[in-house]
Amino acid sequence: MPSITHAWGLQDWLGTAFARLGVTRNNYAVSPGLYAMGNPDANSPVIVTANYKLTFDAVRGDLAGQNLWMVVLDTRGINVWCAAGKNLFSTAEVIKQLQRVRLDRVVKHRRIILPQLGAPGVSAKEVRRATGFSVVYGPVLSADLPAFLESGMQATTEMRTVRFPLKERAVLIPVEIMLLWKTLLLAFAVMFVLSGIGPDIFSFSAAVGRLAPFAWATLFGVLAGQVAVPVLLPVLPFRAFAANGALTGGVAVLLMLACAWPLATWLELVVLAAWTPCLGSFLAMNFSGSTPYTSPTGVEWEMRRAVPLQILTVAVCLCLWVAAAFIG
Amino acid sequence: MKDFRYIDGVASIALEAKTCVGCGVCVQVCPHQVFTVQKGKAVFADRNACIECGACARNCPVDAILVTPGVGCASLMIKRWLHEKGIPVRLGGGTGCC
Numbered sequence: 001m002p003s004i005t006h007a008w009g010l011q012d013w014l015g016t017a018f019a020r021l022g023v024t025r026n027n028y029a030v031s032p033g034l035y036a037m038g039n040p041d042a043n044s045p046v047i048v049t050a051n052y053k054l055t056f057d058a059v060r061g062d063l064a065g066q067n068l069w070m071v072v073l074d075t076r077g078i079n080v081w082c083a084a085g086k087n088l089f090s091t092a093e094v095i096k097q098l099q100r101v102r103l104d105r106v107v108k109h110r111r112i113i114l115p116q117l118g119a120p121g122v123s124a125k126e127v128r129r130a131t132g133f134s135v136v137y138g139p140v141l142s143a144d145l146p147a148f149l150e151s152g153m154q155a156t157t158e159m160r161t162v163r164f165p166l167k168e169r170a171v172l173i174p175v176e177i178m179l180l181w182k183t184l185l186l187a188f189a190v191m192f193v194l195s196g197i198g199p200d201i202f203s204f205s206a207a208v209g210r211l212a213p214f215a216w217a218t219l220f221g222v223l224a225g226q227v228a229v230p231v232l233l234p235v236l237p238f239r240a241f242a243a244n245g246a247l248t249g250g251v252a253v254l255l256m257l258a259c260a261w262p263l264a265t266w267l268e269l270v271v272l273a274a275w276t277p278c279l280g281s282f283l284a285m286n287f288s289g290s291t292p293y294t295s296p297t298g299v300e301w302e303m304r305r306a307v308p309l310q311i312l313t314v315a316v317c318l319c320l321w322v323a324a325a326f327i328g
Numbered sequence: 329m330k331d332f333r334y335i336d337g338v339a340s341i342a343l344e345a346k347t348c349v350g351c352g353v354c355v356q357v358c359p360h361q362v363f364t365v366q367k368g369k370a371v372f373a374d375r376n377a378c379i380e381c382g383a384c385a386r387n388c389p390v391d392a393i394l395v396t397p398g399v400g401c402a403s404l405m406i407k408r409w410l411h412e413k414g415i416p417v418r419l420g421g422g423t424g425c426c
Contacts, residue, residue: 084383085381085399116356116359116383119357119387120381120382120383122387124387140359157361160356160358161359162359163331164332234332239333239335240335285402286402288400288402289399289401289402289404291332292359292379293334293377293400294379294401295334295339295379295398295400296380296396296400296405297335297338297339297340297380297396298334298335298400299401299402301338302335303402303406307406
């Protein structure tokens with residue numbers, strides 16, 4: 001059985017950076033199974049966690065100086081909360097791993113500590129029925145585990161509450177932008193073709209030249225939706241993400257116009273002034289999935305209102321963009 | 329959550345007071361303090377904070393809580409809509425939320 005320490009090596013830091021940039025995000029896992037942290041014995045606590053390496057590293061990093069057992073579930077390299085939502089951090093997986101590592105022979109007590117955010121996927125009573133182990137739901141954050149253990153496994157309301165501070169919001173920005181890459185390339189390909197259409201049937205120089213102001217408008221739309229909204233989230237006035245993205249996008253239009261002004265006709269500028277907030281709105285709406293306070297019903301509620309408007313805006317923009325080549 | 333509020337009045341959660349035994353496991357597992365226990369029964373403390381994660385319903389020993397669990401994620405919703413319209417998408421693919 002592997003023995004682990006709390007310390008991070010260079011590999012762990014590099015791995016974290018790559019995962020946060022989205023390079024290895026979907027394939028960054030550790031082997032499931034039983035791990036010994038420090039020098040645990042038959043009375044040491046048992047912590048259950050996911051096998052996403054960012055999760056595993058965070059947990060062991062927070063457990064410096066502790067002697068305990070860690071049971072790592074096979075969540076296919078996905079974090080606890082997301083895996084619980086996908087039924088990977090699940091009742092069946094907990095039961096399977098406890099039996100596989102023969103935890104009943106490793107420890108004398110019959111208690112395991114699960115992360116609170118694993119609860120959407122796990123039924124404590126079914127785990128107990130199948131394995132004899134009682135589930136204690138620990139704090140939301142592994143950083144609170146030492147205090148939780150110290151206090152005889154009592155989690156305060158603070159420990160039980162999900163928060164979303166600036167640091168947690170900002171760390172999501174790189175991966176969100178990296179995930180957008182392919183879609184943007186496709187958008188530029190479409191715009192290249194549409195921009196070339198004109199009185200000369202197709203003009204290559206127009207196709208290339210008109211991409212420049214479009215690129216400015218797209219850049220400010222991305223900044224509005226994927227940087228400004230996550231960073232400014234607590235001070236933005238609306239409940240709906242799409243509305244907040246349209247707002248930051250609207251402000252970004254002023255900056256966009258300053259950059260694109262010399263590169264485009266008046267009609268093109270009108271189109272781009274609609275495109276920036278529209279893109280900001282769409283991207284902000286998609287940020288809902290990265291936050292810990294949105295309900296599926298709420299997301300559907302806002303999308304039923306916002307998506308038709310976004311589609312309409314894009315359709316009108318595309319028509320006017322082509323028309324602009326003829327009107328000049 | 330106090331600092332962040334989402335759309336009010338839409339959450340699909342229901343609580344059956346008759347069935348509830350007041351064990352408080354819902355209070356423990358809820359990440360947004362939606363419940364509190366009063367006079368031996370769970371009651372809503374902040375129903376609009378519910379994100380429908382389903383932790384309470386799955387851990388309730390007497391099935392007194394009804395909620396359609398899911399994740400509040402727009403890109404997943406888009407995939408589901410496309411899927412319903414017969415457009416092929418990779419449900420649970422790499423991109424988007426989680």
